[in-house]
Amino acid sequence: MSKLSHRVPEPVVEREYAPPGTLETWEQDGSNGRHLPLLEARAVAKTFEGAHGTVEALWNVSIVAAAGEFVAIIGPSGCGKSTLLEILAGLGAPTSGTVLIDGVETVGRVGAVGHMPQKDLLLPWRSVLDNTILGLEVAGTPRKRARQEAMGWFPRFGLEGFEEHYPATLSGGMRQRASLLRTFLSGRNILVLDEPFGALDALTRAQMQEWLLGIQDEFHKTIVLVTHDVDEALYLSDRVYLMTARPGSISGILDVPLDRPRRYEQIVTSPEFMKLKRSVLEGLKQRSARGRT
Numbered sequence: 001m002s003k004l005s006h007r008v009p010e011p012v013v014e015r016e017y018a019p020p021g022t023l024e025t026w027e028q029d030g031s032n033g034r035h036l037p038l039l040e041a042r043a044v045a046k047t048f049e050g051a052h053g054t055v056e057a058l059w060n061v062s063i064v065a066a067a068g069e070f071v072a073i074i075g076p077s078g079c080g081k082s083t084l085l086e087i088l089a090g091l092g093a094p095t096s097g098t099v100l101i102d103g104v105e106t107v108g109r110v111g112a113v114g115h116m117p118q119k120d121l122l123l124p125w126r127s128v129l130d131n132t133i134l135g136l137e138v139a140g141t142p143r144k145r146a147r148q149e150a151m152g153w154f155p156r157f158g159l160e161g162f163e164e165h166y167p168a169t170l171s172g173g174m175r176q177r178a179s180l181l182r183t184f185l186s187g188r189n190i191l192v193l194d195e196p197f198g199a200l201d202a203l204t205r206a207q208m209q210e211w212l213l214g215i216q217d218e219f220h221k222t223i224v225l226v227t228h229d230v231d232e233a234l235y236l237s238d239r240v241y242l243m244t245a246r247p248g249s250i251s252g253i254l255d256v257p258l259d260r261p262r263r264y265e266q267i268v269t270s271p272e273f274m275k276l277k278r279s280v281l282e283g284l285k286q287r288s289a290r291g292r293t
């Protein structure tokens, strides 16, 4: 049975940065040495220096995702989740700590990971099709070929017939799928998704979650997903990382040993799911009771 409590690190009093790659960080990252990590953040810290002072966004964050794993990160608003995904995607450098893909350091290297940002960033003046091929174009694929390749995926992403529409004419769910398709077409095996269903109603959200699991089953991507939603984290993932309030650090790690394939209605109403949910909610409560901000 999964337990949260035995894997929650002690609250840290001394705020010293752990050197990356220590045994301690390895054990705290949730891997337990079961699988070799494909994507790994080791003791990542990030401090922003701005005109209005210093913001400590992340502190000593270690996570791993093995090939084909689905990992979720859950934490309160402002705890550094988007900052962490940007660092994983090479879009920002950590202040200390490092990121590895297949054991090789990739800090600041863009292109190894497909990143779906929190805002869908669809360009309003480009058709849906031309939005989805942006990554391919940047990677040097000729436009005609990129369009042909992308068109083939429109039915699977529920966007068939909307190729020449403009983003403003799409529903929220369709925009999210278009944005996901763009990330998917990056051709990367590792995808980091920043609240991909954040703006959707509960029903559409559940449909999209089930659909994403279908995509995952089919294509065996390695996925790191950020969410505020406990049900979403548990329903989708193999492992959930809980984050503290800012500066975000990992306060708990929970394995999700639910069988796949997962049918939404069956899974989220099962006693096993409820037990896991209670563990996460208790973990999140403990975290806020510590009041580390």
Ligand SMILES: Nc1ncnc2c1ncn2[C@@H]1O[C@H](COP(=O)(O)OP(=O)(O)OP(=O)(O)O)[C@@H](O)[C@H]1O
Binding pocket: 048, 049, 050, 055, 056, 057, 076, 077, 078, 079, 080, 081, 082, 083, 084, 118, 246
């Ligand atoms: N470029 C930046 N410059 C300065 N501060 C930043 C920058 N980016 C993020 N921050 C700060 O870092 C902290 C973490 O921000 P981040 O967007 O990563 O949080 P988040 O967990 O994704 O929040 P949310 O759940 O609301 O999306 C915030 O206090 C934010 O103001």
Ligand SMILES: [Mg+2]
Binding pocket: 081, 082, 083, 118, 194
């Ligand atoms: Mg965010």
